[in-house]
Amino acid sequence: MPTPRRPVGPTLAALAGCILAAGCERPVGCTGGYCGTMVIASGGEPDILLPPVSEFAITRDVTDQLFLKLADLGPSGNTIGDEDFQPQLAERWEWDAPTTLVFHLDPRARWQDGQPVTAADVAFTYDAYTDSLVNSSFRSSLRQIAAVTTRDSLTVVFRFRQRYPEMFYDAVYHLRILPAHLLREVPRDQWRSAAFGRAPVGDGPYRFIAWKAGESIELGADSTFFLGRPHLRRVIWRFTPDQQVAVTQLIAGDADAVEVLVSPDNVQRARADSQLATYPYKGSAYGYVGFNLATPGDTTRPHPLFGDRDVRRALVMATDRERLLRNVFGEFAKVPPGPLSQLWWIWDPEIRELPYDSGQAARLLTRTGWIDTDGDGIRDHEGRPLAFRLLLPTTSAIRRQYARLLQEQFRVAGVDVQLDEVDFSLYNERARAGRFDALLNVWNTDPTPSSGFPQTWTPAGFGRSNYGRYDNAEVDRLVDRAVASAANRDQARAAWRAAIETLNRDAPGIFLFATANVAAVHKRIADVTIRPDSWLALLRTWRIPADRLTDRDRVER
């Protein structure tokens, strides 16, 4: 007797139904104002959750929820003086002398293992950040601090080598205070692989819960946090291979927030989604074509083309930067009036710069001897065509787009540009070694120009970030005045402006764009405030009102 066959179809249909229904929620329980869960889609993953030894922006986003600074930037973003800073771990501070700064720690502050946060933790943190064995990339930012000592368990004293406008900023902005009792025994040269960095114990508004490599990091609110209980109960970062995939997850409803929407097209998509709200904020990046002023591979000789200031000026004037910007960024960037990010307080559209003037550019090139003698559309001089190679990384879609548009604009001006597109690692190596004619570079900046600008546009950055070896003593003098001796913000601003205008006249680069970021956050999340230098700095105050909670927010595990 044949065995009756079981029908396969219904079983498969049931399985498919189960799989499709897998999104169904678990029992829900949490109610009230502290139940929200936010999922952030991120285009990168932290390398380690130990602030001194990580350079990634995503690491900073996560660790800023775990570790407190002594004080933090205020909404104005002013980095000069101390009046615009807000207390965090330090409840107050005073200047004992022009170069002696005393912090008084908040006695309520606790590490999440119950230990109190003490002045010894602060001294330990400074020691670690400046220890060559730890090899922190923030070490150079702390070079003006001579010593950090404790006066008692809650009082810590910073002594500076000299007086300057951003002393307070240097003391507080880069140091995330670390628990000495948990890290003291870890050998300093092994901090980059310390187990603590994969399961940290902090003193911030959130505590570490879990890190699934390649997938997600989960933080839970510390309900006893001394500066006020965070409203969002859980924050989860979901890691994606790049920012574009992160945006896809947001649009598909798998995430609640992304830091930047990257392209105008994505901004339109997010705005078209009734569930999402967009939040524009100032960007910290600027992009430019940097000319190599030295011969590639020989820094003692001027570049055969870009050693000539008039040629550089002509190329700047031949570039219609507004049109390029509209093509690539639409409304989500500005043409910078020099090597400036929008984040910097010295941003000033009135700074004088070379105008777009193709006629003047052509006359200048002709005057310097670059004429199209053979009628091939490319100018030449003494048998040499007006041609150069532009180095850029393949990983940046924005820069690739810019490169092609620039190539076309220069062709019209009689300049032949060939593109050298290489991967990012090789790009960095060649840029640093000066093996290029011109490069299409982007800098992500700190909130102040004082650290990045000298490294990028003065001889202090030779062999580091001044890839094109730009050197003008007048610019150096003005920058030094702005950074080291300005008595107040207005004086510093004037010095910065003069420095940038001098630099613009020299045309060491074509300053193409300064980004404006747009974040997107699910509309059920209220009180979203974004501080441009660190978009999640005020996350503690974001909340989901009780009437907007979804089952996902209330779910218990």
Place this chain on the structure above:
Amino acid sequence: MAAWLVRRLVASIAIVFAVVTITFFVVHLAHGTPCGFDDRPLPPEVCKQLCRRFGCDQPLLVQYGKYLAALVHGDLGESIGLHRPVADALRDAIPNTFILALAALLVDFALGLALGIYQAVRAGRFGDVAVGNVALLINSMPVFWLGLVLLLVFAQWLRWFPAGGVTNPILCPRIDSPHCLLDFLWHLTLPALTLGLVAAASTARYQRAALLEVVRQDFVRTARAKGLPERRVLLVHALRNALLPIITLFGLAFPFLFTGAVLIETVFAWPGMGRLAVNAIFQRDYPVVTGAALLTSVMVVLGNLIADGLYAVADPRIRVRGEAGGREGSA
């Protein structure tokens, strides 16, 4: 058989060794440094110190010698970019890639065999032509493009499936319940389907051709003459003999699925070996690149060994020849 197995194992080890050696030298000779993958590269002094710590300031042959010496002791080194042992990073990534490849393999062979058989049974008729053309269309698609299309349609527009990841991080941070297992399968569906569909398209074509070849042979005619039901003739007598080329495909499928996984893991944010290796290549994270190459080659070699074993199971003639060969070899 034992001698054959030993020969294959020795050859496999040699292949893996060659892959590791070539990978090691290629990644180290490539330009670029592991010093920053951002618009804020590491300061030179930090970079130099990092390089010293990982020994990349030493002559390449010295580095290679040290790498091999550590490898013999099972030490794959420490990742420069991830700040953790390479073995740990691979341990996290392997299961994801393995499950994805296995699921894709399931889709590939289940769908490929079924469609191939269907086409062979209906050879020359509308069903055969229609399925053949669709298979050709899918086979012509780049796997990442198909992934993007499925993502757009099923995740973004219809929202039937998630747009990436392994599980829902809120509901299922761990797969510790039937509900979370289903959630995992839900997340696995699109990437596995993408990878499996492209492979199934070619499997179907092979299967159709192989089955058509077999059904013309005498033993099939004999089976039909004995009055066996057509279903039994095809599925029992003909199919087993038509499986040999498919087993060859099985051996080849592993490399395809692993390389395909590199792209699919990126499209679907699936945290497997492919994504790990690609990131490591861009960051010049030499130990991770070499470790990933080592592991991938081991898996591919193993896949081929399994395929060879299956030959013997599927075709007794091969088993007999293999045993005879083994005897000759040992004599």
